[in-house]
Amino acid sequence: MSPGDGASGGGEGEYGGVGQTRTRLPDRAGDVYGGARRGRSSSRSLVTVVGVVVLLIAAIAFANRGGDSSSDGKSDDKAGAAPTAATGTRPVRSTPGSIPSGYPQNEQGAQSAAANYAVALGSTGMFGANERHAIVNAVYAPAVAAARQSDLDKAYSSEKFLTNIGLNKDGTAPSGENFVSRIIPVGTKITKYSSKNAVVELWYTSLFGLSGENSTNPVSESWYTTTYQLTWINDDWKVTDFTQKDGPVPVGRDQKASTADDMTKAVEEYGGFTYAR
Incomplete structure (x- = not known):
């Protein structure tokens, strides 16, 4: 799991995509x-x-x-399925290759922001200093971005951490291997909401590891729920804090694991999405 990012995996390079159904x-x-x-x-x-x-x-x-009832700044007392x-x-x-921004000031906007921010925070971009700084500044509220950036720089530059997950000292994958860090949101839930602050729970699955013939840390699947605290600032939702816990974890099916080559091709060929409630 990626340290201190509230998400364990993400898109490779691009954070959003647009699909059409015919x-x-x-x-x-x-x-x-x-x-x-x-x-x-x-x-x-x-x-x-x-x-x-x-x-x-x-x-x-x-x-x-x-969706009309969520735009008046009020939330239901009973927590049910949205x-x-x-x-x-x-x-x-949003534009291709960028972190989506400009969410509406309502419950759906807060949930969409939490899902897309988690994808960015769990991506391979967090392992490069320049891209990590851009992600942090785009996702976190200005009041907390500097402190979070400092903490994340220490975590992601730790030689011990990088060695444990099989990466080189500069955060890149060894020759012949492909680093995978991607999360797939499954659902979101509002637990508190006002026009200025929101608490959103995000349930997601994570893919994390190295695909390659000689990988000692193969790509594996995990499940988490992260609770994001969001604030409305500069006409957008931004993260101020988060907590994370394991699960809910579904029962795994009896499926044969794919080869390293198949996994590498899948990660390279299948792009990510822009998530919206």
């Missing part, structure tokens, strides 16, 4: 798989198509509603 409608009415079957009558086919369109519109409207449906509000401003 829905393919049936080529012909009456066959949801787009095959060659025809309906018995054109009127029945027309009714079927209209029915599907109406249901689709209703589903989209239902998915895009919600809806994961899209709110219809643009969650964050």
